[in-house]
Amino acid sequence: MNYLHIIIQLLGGLGLFLMGMDQLSSGMKSLAGRKMRMILEKFTSSKAGGVLFGILLTLLFQSSSAASVVMVGFVDAALLSFTQTLAVMLGTGIGTTITAQLIAFKIGTYALGFVGIGFFFKAFGKRQWSYAGKIVLGLGVLFYGMDLMSSGMEPLREIEAFLYWLDYLDNPLLAVLVGTVFTALIQSSAAFIGIVMTLTANGLIDLGGALPLILGTNIGTTVTALLASINSTLSGKRLAFANMLFRVAGVGIMIWFLGLWEEATSWISGPDVSEGRFLANAHTVFNVVMTLLFVPFTSAVGNAVKKILPEKGKKDFHLNYLKPELVDSPGIALPFLKREVRDMGELVLQMVEHSLVPFFDRKAKMIDQLRDNEKQVDGYREEINRFLVRLNEKETSEEWSDDIYRFLHVVNELEQIADIVSVNIARQAEKWLDNTIVFSAEGEMELKDYHERCIKQLSRALHLLEDWQPEKAMKMKRKYRKYALMAYEMEMHHYKRLLAPKSHSVESSKVHIELLNLLRMINSHATNIGRMVLMEEESLEE
The missing domain is CATH 1.20.58.220 (Phosphate transport system protein phou homolog 2; domain 2)
Structure with missing residues (x-):
């Protein structure tokens, strides 16, 4: 068995996946343009609007981590209050599930067609068509990367050492930790969920064992915002901490109800659902439930975080707003x-x-x-x-x-x-x-x-x-x-x-x-x- 070939195919597939997400994000942001400022003012006046804005922001960035970093910047710049932004942060969790739903489609066979069509419009189309072409190109590269990772993982079923390592994931707490660390390293929950989808599709882990990994991604995605807040204002630090608090609390609650979560996802998904779609639905269920559970308490959580991270006097000058x-x-x-x-x-x-x-x-x-x-x-x-x-x-x-x-x-x-x-x-x-x-x-x-x-x-x-x-x-x-x-x-x-x-x-x-x-x-x-x-x-x- 050619181990080098497997490693190259997995890393290359992951690289193409992340590159596709970057192209997709760039195209969507170009299409949105300056309308984002009007959306910001309109949607963030209420908690429900804040959640919707968080979903939209994550769709644009194709990353809840990047969206969270931007929200830390919004708070630093006093464009939004700390408490006002908490609902937006909950919305970013739902936003990233849409990306997971997208990559659950099995269209790897047509991925190169997307690349060709997208490149044509990107290279030769006028402004809006060029942006749309960038989106299609990004989707094609993304799905092609997924297809490469999937085919690269097939030989792993014959490697006893790898299968032995996967046995440890039967421990839900260890699986959550693995999901957290891997997501923090690659700074993309969608990319790690894509990896989990390919593992389940190739029979390397079962659906029940994949759910704790999904939980881990929701904690790992908060690490980027925490790092971005190190040189931030106090409000920015509070927001990053509150975001982590929400995710950890949500995971802490859901890990006690893994069986119920799996049953609810099966009922929503229906019979004969693919492994990828099941995991995407499970990810969506978790984030929607967590948002509905915590949105009513954003003000209380905000006050608690202010007590945990109180004012400590005047802060030295830092250029914080332009991330x-x-x-x-x-x-x-x-x-x-x-x-x-x-x-x-x-x-x-x-x-x-x-x-x-x-x-x-x-x-x-x-x-x-x-x-x-x-x-x-x-x-x-x-x-x-x-x-x-x-x-x-x-x-x-x-x-x-x-x-x-x-x-x-x-x-x-x-x-x-x-x-x-x-x-x-x-x-x-x-x-x-x-x-x-x-x-x-x-x-x-x-x-x-x-x-x-x-x-x-x-x-x-x-x-x-x-x-x-x-x-x-x-x-x-x-x-x-x-x-x-x-x-x-x-x-x-x-x-x-x-x-x-x-x-x-x-x-x-x-x-x-x-x-x-x-x-x-x-x-x-x-x-x-x-x-x-x-x-x-x-x-x-x-």
């Missing part, structure tokens, strides 16, 4: 991207608000804080830009190209403002604190007035991130011209005070003019965000 998986889902990524850039903007706004504190309140510690904040801004810029570059490599639509350009522009302008504060203004502040000079009363009032105008202009720029409204951008341009004229008039007033007899502005004059110019630059960079919204090419007048 790598979102690069493959532009329609889902957009609200995360906006939230990330908005948070970066809020940090820059805070820096601008505190920028003159060392001059008026003579607080040296504020300089260190501004520089620490600037390091965080640099982290935002680097990570967001990396995400946008990767997104641009995958998404070629004109609409998304405009969005990517806009976000790159906004991030650059925000980083420029942060540099002005942390480098130029901070350097002036250090020199200022080394001396005992002060601004004149009129000069201090003017600086505070113009400083407040810059804060308002930057706030207007951040509000543009929500909807890119040209009307708001035009208002910013009008304000910019007004503020530019105001800065000029303030500079003239300063020179008049400087030339007046017994002037108190002489020693502080250089710092006053420098700060006024730096604030004017901040105003200009903030307004550039508005200009970008209008997609204008000309530069603003300085």
Whole structure:
């Protein structure tokens, strides 16, 4: 017996299966596009809607693990509350059973036909037909992989060592553990269920012995979300933990009713059902029962998890919202991207608000804080830009190209403002604190007035991130011209005070003019965000 041939066929079949799932997922996500944002807002307002959204999300990703990771991101980005998302997580369990139902069809003979038809539409079809072709291609590769695994397992019936190992699976707890570990390793419950289907189809394990393995997949699929939550916010950690809690509790209950579960599945499936269909139905029964059992208690479970994982003080800065998986889902990524850039903007706004504190309140510690904040801004810029570059490599639509350009522009302008504060203004502040000079009363009032105008202009720029409204951008341009004229008039007033007899502005004059110019630059960079919204090419007048 050629053991190497068996191993190659099994691994190759599994690889094709996972590749097919990836193609299927990519095609479905492309078809869904930006409609996902509307679906998110519409469905998650109720528990039933949350379950439906979880089913849909898992269908798109063809993986409850990936869907769970995305939901952790939604909670991190505060697009959904922790409690609100629990129903969605239950829905992801049902969603993955649909994939199991799909792979239970015995159409391996026609798999290569699916590959050919799918590739034709993917390569030569227009946009929507191309996406549909990717779905058909994915199905063909998936079923061909299943067929390879099935034929590769046939010789295993003659290997005594393998049959001896399978005898250990008669222990339900050990079978659950095996299902958990294997699913966690390949990060796909559907793929492991496909393996179990081929084992039963070849008579290597019976249906009763396969059920605990199915239970194990439901725990193993939570591992990916747990790993993704390590650098997540507290809410993200709570969600991943609650998801695992649901699965473990469901398995803990069902393992006592294996006989009843098997009988119920047999009654639903009817006579002469195939082994694969029976297991797919069993998987569906388990997840539907678990969802119906736990949905009424999501609020109570949420409160319990909050007590298990309580607040522990302020968390260090991390870039949490833009998960790598979102690069493959532009329609889902957009609200995360906006939230990330908005948070970066809020940090820059805070820096601008505190920028003159060392001059008026003579607080040296504020300089260190501004520089620490600037390091965080640099982290935002680097990570967001990396995400946008990767997104641009995958998404070629004109609409998304405009969005990517806009976000790159906004991030650059925000980083420029942060540099002005942390480098130029901070350097002036250090020199200022080394001396005992002060601004004149009129000069201090003017600086505070113009400083407040810059804060308002930057706030207007951040509000543009929500909807890119040209009307708001035009208002910013009008304000910019007004503020530019105001800065000029303030500079003239300063020179008049400087030339007046017994002037108190002489020693502080250089710092006053420098700060006024730096604030004017901040105003200009903030307004550039508005200009970008209008997609204008000309530069603003300085």
